[in-house]
Amino acid sequence: MTGIGKPLDRKENRRFLTGGGRFIADLDVAGVHDAVFVRSSLAHGSIHSIDSSDALAADGVVAVLTADDLDDDSNAIERTFYTLDPAFVEEASVFLAPYSEPLFARERVVRSGEALAMVVATDRAAAEDGRDLVFADIDPLEVVADIEAALEVDSPQIHPDIPGNLHGRFAVKVGHPEAVETGHSVTGRFRVHRSLGSPIENRGVIAEWSDGKLTVWSTTQIPHVLKSFLCEALGLSEESVRVAAPDVGGSFGGGIYPEEILVPWAAMKLGVPIRWLEDRTEQLSGSRHSRDQVIDATLSFGSNGKFEALSMRILQDCGAFNPFGITLPYNSASHARSVYRIDNFSCEALCVATNKTRNTPVRGAGRPEVIFVLERLIDMAAEETGIDAVALRRQNLIRAEEMPFPMGMLYRDGVPMVYDSGDFPAQFELALDISDYPELKRQKAEANEQGRLLGVGVATHVEGTGFGPHETAVVGVDFKGEVYVHTGAQPHGQGLETSLAQVCSEVLDLEANRITVWGGDTALTETGGGTFGSRSAVTAGSAVLEASRQLRDRALGLAATALGSESSQLELRDGLVTDGKRTVTFAELALVASEDEGLPLEATIEWTPPTVTFGSGTAVALVEVDQETGLVDVLEYTAVDDCGTVLNPAVVKGQLEGGVVHGLGNALLEEARYDDQGQFLTGSFMDYLLPTAMDVPQMKVAHRSHPTPLNPLGAKGVGEGTTSSAPAAIINAICDALGVQATEMPLTPERIRGLLTGKAKETAWS
Amino acid sequence: MVDLTDGPHDALGIELNVNGELVSSTVPVRQSLADWLRAELGLFSIHLGCEHGVCGACTILVDGRSVRSCLMLAVQADGTDITTAEHLAEEGGLNSLQASFNQHGALQCGYCTPGFLMTATEYLREGGTPDRERIKERLAGNLCRCTGYQSIVEAVASAAEELDDQ
Numbered sequence: 001m002t003g004i005g006k007p008l009d010r011k012e013n014r015r016f017l018t019g020g021g022r023f024i025a026d027l028d029v030a031g032v033h034d035a036v037f038v039r040s041s042l043a044h045g046s047i048h049s050i051d052s053s054d055a056l057a058a059d060g061v062v063a064v065l066t067a068d069d070l071d072d073d074s075n076a077i078e079r080t081f082y083t084l085d086p087a088f089v090e091e092a093s094v095f096l097a098p099y100s101e102p103l104f105a106r107e108r109v110v111r112s113g114e115a116l117a118m119v120v121a122t123d124r125a126a127a128e129d130g131r132d133l134v135f136a137d138i139d140p141l142e143v144v145a146d147i148e149a150a151l152e153v154d155s156p157q158i159h160p161d162i163p164g165n166l167h168g169r170f171a172v173k174v175g176h177p178e179a180v181e182t183g184h185s186v187t188g189r190f191r192v193h194r195s196l197g198s199p200i201e202n203r204g205v206i207a208e209w210s211d212g213k214l215t216v217w218s219t220t221q222i223p224h225v226l227k228s229f230l231c232e233a234l235g236l237s238e239e240s241v242r243v244a245a246p247d248v249g250g251s252f253g254g255g256i257y258p259e260e261i262l263v264p265w266a267a268m269k270l271g272v273p274i275r276w277l278e279d280r281t282e283q284l285s286g287s288r289h290s291r292d293q294v295i296d297a298t299l300s301f302g303s304n305g306k307f308e309a310l311s312m313r314i315l316q317d318c319g320a321f322n323p324f325g326i327t328l329p330y331n332s333a334s335h336a337r338s339v340y341r342i343d344n345f346s347c348e349a350l351c352v353a354t355n356k357t358r359n360t361p362v363r364g365a366g367r368p369e370v371i372f373v374l375e376r377l378i379d380m381a382a383e384e385t386g387i388d389a390v391a392l393r394r395q396n397l398i399r400a401e402e403m404p405f406p407m408g409m410l411y412r413d414g415v416p417m418v419y420d421s422g423d424f425p426a427q428f429e430l431a432l433d434i435s436d437y438p439e440l441k442r443q444k445a446e447a448n449e450q451g452r453l454l455g456v457g458v459a460t461h462v463e464g465t466g467f468g469p470h471e472t473a474v475v476g477v478d479f480k481g482e483v484y485v486h487t488g489a490q491p492h493g494q495g496l497e498t499s500l501a502q503v504c505s506e507v508l509d510l511e512a513n514r515i516t517v518w519g520g521d522t523a524l525t526e527t528g529g530g531t532f533g534s535r536s537a538v539t540a541g542s543a544v545l546e547a548s549r550q551l552r553d554r555a556l557g558l559a560a561t562a563l564g565s566e567s568s569q570l571e572l573r574d575g576l577v578t579d580g581k582r583t584v585t586f587a588e589l590a591l592v593a594s595e596d597e598g599l600p601l602e603a604t605i606e607w608t609p610p611t612v613t614f615g616s617g618t619a620v621a622l623v624e625v626d627q628e629t630g631l632v633d634v635l636e637y638t639a640v641d642d643c644g645t646v647l648n649p650a651v652v653k654g655q656l657e658g659g660v661v662h663g664l665g666n667a668l669l670e671e672a673r674y675d676d677q678g679q680f681l682t683g684s685f686m687d688y689l690l691p692t693a694m695d696v697p698q699m700k701v702a703h704r705s706h707p708t709p710l711n712p713l714g715a716k717g718v719g720e721g722t723t724s725s726a727p728a729a730i731i732n733a734i735c736d737a738l739g740v741q742a743t744e745m746p747l748t749p750e751r752i753r754g755l756l757t758g759k760a761k762e763t764a765w766s
Numbered sequence: 767m768v769d770l771t772d773g774p775h776d777a778l779g780i781e782l783n784v785n786g787e788l789v790s791s792t793v794p795v796r797q798s799l800a801d802w803l804r805a806e807l808g809l810f811s812i813h814l815g816c817e818h819g820v821c822g823a824c825t826i827l828v829d830g831r832s833v834r835s836c837l838m839l840a841v842q843a844d845g846t847d848i849t850t851a852e853h854l855a856e857e858g859g860l861n862s863l864q865a866s867f868n869q870h871g872a873l874q875c876g877y878c879t880p881g882f883l884m885t886a887t888e889y890l891r892e893g894g895t896p897d898r899e900r901i902k903e904r905l906a907g908n909l910c911r912c913t914g915y916q917s918i919v920e921a922v923a924s925a926a927e928e929l930d931d932q
């Protein structure tokens with residue numbers, strides 16, 4: 001059969017393999033006009049004037065819109081992406097400055113690339129020609145491009161209402177870290193540079209306003225959220241707005257962006273459909289930036305190696321605007337202890353404003369940073385104590401019999417944080433086993449004798465997945481007897497069309513390829529959460545499970561009446577219900593439902609998780625470093641992950657492997673750079689390096705499933721875990737190869753050369 | 767042939783073979799081949815991930831060679847023979863490479879997929895072997911953010927094996 005756990009080929013594959021995918025740029029909207037944005041070349045400045053007259057005279061240009069076309073009230077997004085429980089705010093001493101992000105810059109620009117104007121023309125080439133003719137007169141102001149400089153007392157202020165360039169802060173404490181006196185500790189200042197989500201498809205928005213109805217297509221992960229932002233921003237009722245996502249070419253990080261409001265606004269104002277297709281430079285410079293933390297951390301341990309306390313202070317470079325509040329550094333805090341028992345913990349975090357693009361959650365979202373810090377500290381502690389790094393980890397793992405394990409602090413949803421299920425030691429040993437860890441160590445030793453630099457690294461992770469609030473599923477049968485699943489989730493590569501069909505297939509005993517799954521459209525489900533934060537298998541999966549069960553019960557009830565039998569005597573499968581002698585089809589039941597009850601044969605569930613459920617994993621990496629060039633070759637990589645109930649092993653394997661390689665990019669290649677004037681330096685794929693097929697090791701991925709009791713499927717999210725541990729495992733391996741303790745990521749060839757020469761100097765001096 | 771020497775033009779006539787059909791058209795001289803194939807012929811397998819010639823999502827075959835259609839002008843395609851991912855298999859079917867991608871889970875969001883298929887098609891047509899290292903080298907000019915590449919490499923290798931057996 002095709003139910004939960006079967007390795008089905010994905011239903012969506014066929015259309016993508018034959019050129020049948022329909023992405024935003026492929027949509028055909030009659031009379032559509034193209035929009036492009038004029039963007040600030042300066043990172044900080046005051047705007048004198050914007051002269052559009054030449055542009056307006058150019059062929060094909062129909063309008064140039066600026067902040068002057070919007071009144072002050074409607075020229076800003078002020079809604080944030082978090083709601084914090086007052087008890088949580090109190091407990092974590094949360095402070096947050098107000099968030100207000102202009103749609104078009106007015107008076108001042110605060111980052112390079114900020115939108116100054118929108119040029120609308122009959123086609124894209126004409127719009128781009130027009131863009132070159134818009135002249136913006138901007139006086140430069142002093143730029144804040146460095147996170148530490150931003151906090152200095154005499155630093156220029158980026159926003160008048162954000163004193164000290166402080167977007168926010170929090171502090172959490174578990175146990176009594178200040179009272180721990182072991183006499184043994186390791187400390188470091190760690191830097192995790194800025195990196196990008198960088199899907200291969202750029203963003204895009206198309207909006208059409210006709211007959212008082214607004215239809216918006218966007219490459220969004222969160223159509224229902226965008227809809228409610230639009231209703232608020234444009235003063236429209238819920239009924240008059242539809243937001244739909246077509247096929248979306250990856251995302252890896254999200255939010256709502258000014259362009260998603262401006263394009264619909266312009267379509268309403270000008271009365272023509274408008275399309276904006278982002279280009280690669282805009283994507284790299286202006287969306288989905290992440291990481292960018294400086295972390296001071298200390299791990300204290302007993303002379304026997306038992307971890308006693310971890311304390312950290314995080315500076316998070318949030319860029320000019322901070323719609324995500326403390327989300328990222330709080331994710332860091334809540335995942336900082338990974339799978340280890342550390343009873344005393346403290347974390348203080350400052351969210352700092354700089355003249356850069358806003359920071360958003362990108363695959364891993366605050367976790368890769370702290371996992372890197374923790375797993376580096378553990379290797380440093382191993383060196384300090386002389387205890388083997390693997391043995392040191394092993395002795396500090398939370399044991400299976402200690403689960404569920406309370407972590408002594410609140411999760412971001414305000415619920416006490418508990419590792420709900422899993423067997424960390426078994427998972428750890430399995431990863432060592434699969435990777436053949438002793439053999440890797442032997443290879444390293446052998447290579448060293450030949451003068452080659454090989455190293456082995458180990459790291460772990462946990463990941464709170466399936467974040468609330470809710471997700472919606474509608475499961476129904478149409479008059480032809482076809483089964484459909486509608487969900488508020490918005491798949492963009494996760495294979496949800498297949499995995500959700502499998503969940504429904506399991507309940508209805510019906511082949512998954514006879515079940516059609518639709519998502520990402522506000523016309524399908526009234527409410528919906530969206531797909532982010534490794535949540536959809538958990539939230540949409542559970543909603544589909546419950547809705548399928550409800551539909552099944554209704555079908556059985558209707559069939560019982562129709563056949564005059566007890567529903568307990570009936571069997572439902574393959575789109576039929578039978579009592580052994582007689583049979584009714586789903587199509588007939590749909591008709592009965594409509595005629596007798598006046599209702600579709602359909603069930604709707606809005607499923608809300610009680611809190612997050614924790615996935616976890618262990619990774620082992622073997623690397624070789626070229627001492628001449630500083631280039632790193634990751635030779636072998638093993639990842640073991642616990643994602644609870646596996647809906648489709650092929651989909652899970654894909655998520656695990658893709659996650660590893662994203663983490664590999666973070667470890668070695670990916671760095672979004674600015675100069676000291678806030679100019680973005682990595683605006684093409686030649687400057688911002690994504691891993692290619694050449695960079696990828698032989699990967700072995702496996703799962704060791706411990707279903708969670710927190711949802712009816714037992715599923716945990718799987719989208720981000722391996723991205724969280726990969727940088728730590730790879731960098732630990734590099735440090736093992738070089739015999740150094742690195743504190744920065746990515747470890748680019750130039751940084752590795754720096755470490756090697758630094759070490760050479762040290763040896764020369766000593 | 768288009769004569770490019772007789773002074774500036776806004777548009778020029780071209781005639782070429784696209785997916786087995788002869789097409790003639792007048793194209794703006796500054797339009798990229800990718801934009802023209804998408805807009806005029808609806809060949810939406812051509813994806814524009816960067817328009818800088820780096821990501822490979824726009825890869826098509828021009829006279830049997832893989833080409834980044836974002837870096838070529840439509841007028842330069844005059845007289846050529848073009849194949850896109852729409853034309854790899856019979857209507858409604860999958861060829862052995864596509865079937866192998868399906869089996870190995872070599873795609874997630876599907877945005878990079880047509881580009882990989884075209885690069886791999888060229889490799890297989892040249893008699894490419896299942897050697898993983900050679901396949902990786904050949905695929906290194908196509909970016910994928912979702913899959914982590916291993917499944918794509920496996921898919922190409924097993925398609926190459928299948929061709930070897932034939």
Ligand code: FES
Nearest residue numbers: 817819820822836
């Ligand atoms: S779009 Fe042509 S190479 Fe990226």
Ligand code: FES
Nearest residue numbers: 874878910911912
């Ligand atoms: S499958 Fe999404 S970019 Fe390759």
